[in-house]
Amino acid sequence: MDNIGTAILLFLGLTALFGLAAVVSGIIAIFASGTAKMVAAIVSGVTFGIFCIPVVYVAGASRPRNVEKERIKVWGELVCAALDNDVEEVGRLLKKKKNPNKIKERYSPLTAACSHDADDDGKNENADKILLLLLDAGADPNLGVPDFFWLGGFSYPIECAIAGERIEALRILMERGAEIDGYDVFVKKKKRNFIFKPLQSAVGAGKYRSADFLLDSGAKTDGFCYDYKTCEKTRKTLVMLLLDNSYDEKGGAMKVSVFGKLLSLGTDVNARDERGRTAMHYCADSYNWERWDERAPFAEKLLSLGADINARTDKGKTPLMLGGLEYGSLDEILSVSSFLVSHGADNSLRDSDGKRALDIFLDKHEKKDSWEKEEMRKYDEIVSVLTPKESGAVSLPEKNPSKNLEIIGAVSEIVSQKTELPKTDGHVMLADMCDGW
Incomplete structure (x- = not known):
């Protein structure tokens, strides 16, 4: 018998010996008492542990081979x-x-x-x-x-x-x-x-x-x-599909690039989907975007290309009526509403149910006495923005207007001429433009 065979037999013999010792010690521990019982229990535990080591190892070693064999059989x-x-x-x-x-x-x-x-x-x-x-x-x-x-x-x-x-x-x-x-x-x-x-x-x-x-x-x-x-x-266009997606900060630069190239290739900014929504509706209704200042530049560009800010869906909804009025936070609603009204959204229009944007907001949001002073202020400001005024639309100052203009400029450059964007190397174009990078 060669050395490998001898080693295998020795391994199996020792494993069996420790297993037998564990069993015998366990039996003694059951019937003995006092110090003998304690010693027998310890010996049984130790020998059983030693016996389990090779058994577990062999079982574990065979498992990957079985899994791999099954994997190859399937694929x-x-x-x-x-x-x-x-x-x-x-x-x-x-x-x-x-x-x-x-x-x-x-x-x-x-x-x-x-x-x-x-x-x-x-x-x-x-x-x-x-x-x-x-x-x-x-x-x-x-x-x-x-x-x-x-x-x-x-x-x-x-x-x-x-x-x-x-x-x-x-x-x-x-x-x-x-x-x-x-x-x-x-x-x-x-x-x-x-x-x-x-x-x-x-x-x-x-x-x-x-x-x-x-x-x-x-x-x-x-x-x-x-x-x-x-x-x-x-009847959804690629621009609508892009605007319906949540904002990805890591991919923000590429999103700006794709948006600009789609517009440069002649996308109709006033095209309507099967429910009558336009790209502006998607831009205003993208509730899964975290902040309006991330979508505002896209809305700015659409408007600069002639997008109708008061376009109506089949149910008479304008972008203003979809601007998070039902489910958005006060911060979000204030940002979206202020932007749209300041850019010409008509807050006096009514949908097919006879409701204006203000009515939609008030139906879903009730002023609470438990609110902090700042929340009260935001609520009152939203009501003011959405309330039709005979003198015309309310024009409120935008947050970071220079930021929006810089990003719009980037999209405009893509639309006006086909340029090769630099590879992203850890920078995010939307953020970098804001930082003056």
């Missing part, structure tokens, strides 16, 4: 290697003629390679190498993969790259023939077709770096967006 070796970002393993498997277009569960090798996040430069070195290996081996850059996460629709390599802000991957996919304007998808659960648009996916998910790259690559901006939940075509 296949090539997909797993791509998910693991293992360049060498992917290369080895491709040399063995593994199919680069084989779909396993919700992945193809290509979508797996595109599913990794990018670094600050929009790259992922290993994943980008794997992407090239797969494409060189014949992977289809437009192969859709059934995705059980949303309605049984499809995931595409370009969709996965957008989600991870993989700019280099997007460039590679486009060079190899990936479609950037639309995929005709049939969704079984809805029994209908819809068009998956990469640019809409990027804007809707707040992936503005990817959206910016797609725009620079010539992605079309015409047509309306699809509702991916219902798979029905809406």
Whole structure:
């Protein structure tokens, strides 16, 4: 018998010996008394602990192997290697003629390679190498993969790259023939077709770096967006979709860039969705944006391009009536209302229920005696701003007007001429402009 076999037998023998000692000591501890009982209990505990160590180790060591085996069974070796970002393993498997277009569960090798996040430069070195290996081996850059996460629709390599802000991957996919304007998808659960648009996916998910790259690559901006939940075509424009998103401070610079480029490509600022809302309605109604001063520059630019500040929805709602009057904080309502009225919003208009903006506010907000003096002041000021006056609209001083003008200037520059924005290197354009950076 060799040394390895001897070591294994010795290991098993010692383990069995400690297990037996634990059992015997335990029995003695049950029937003994006094000092003998205590000693037997201690010996039993120690020997049982020593016995458990190798048992637990062996069980733990076998578990990862079992999990990995099951993982490969579900997704296949090539997909797993791509998910693991293992360049060498992917290369080895491709040399063995593994199919680069084989779909396993919700992945193809290509979508797996595109599913990794990018670094600050929009790259992922290993994943980008794997992407090239797969494409060189014949992977289809437009192969859709059934995705059980949303309605049984499809995931595409370009969709996965957008989600991870993989700019280099997007460039590679486009060079190899990936479609950037639309995929005709049939969704079984809805029994209908819809068009998956990469640019809409990027804007809707707040992936503005990817959206910016797609725009620079010539992605079309015409047509309306699809509702991916219902798979029905809406009348929402990309600008509306962008304004409906919450503000992301990290991606603020790219959001400004995308907004400007969409406007420069001829977006109709007074286009209406299926409920009659315009871009100004979306801008005023974006309750998930934290502060109005973050959206005000976008509203300023829309107004400068002729957006109707008193446009009405199908229910007669103006942007002023949607400015957080029902659910916003006093600070937010005061900021939005003051801005809109000072820019020409008519506070005397009534909706289809006969209510003015003031009526909507008073229906939802009641003045409380328990409020602090400052809250009382804000409430009274909101009422003053929303109260129609024969002399005309109330004009209140804006907070940080110079800040708004600087940001509007940045958007205007993008609209007037197609410029290449500097790469973000830790700075946030919206904040930097305010700081004079």
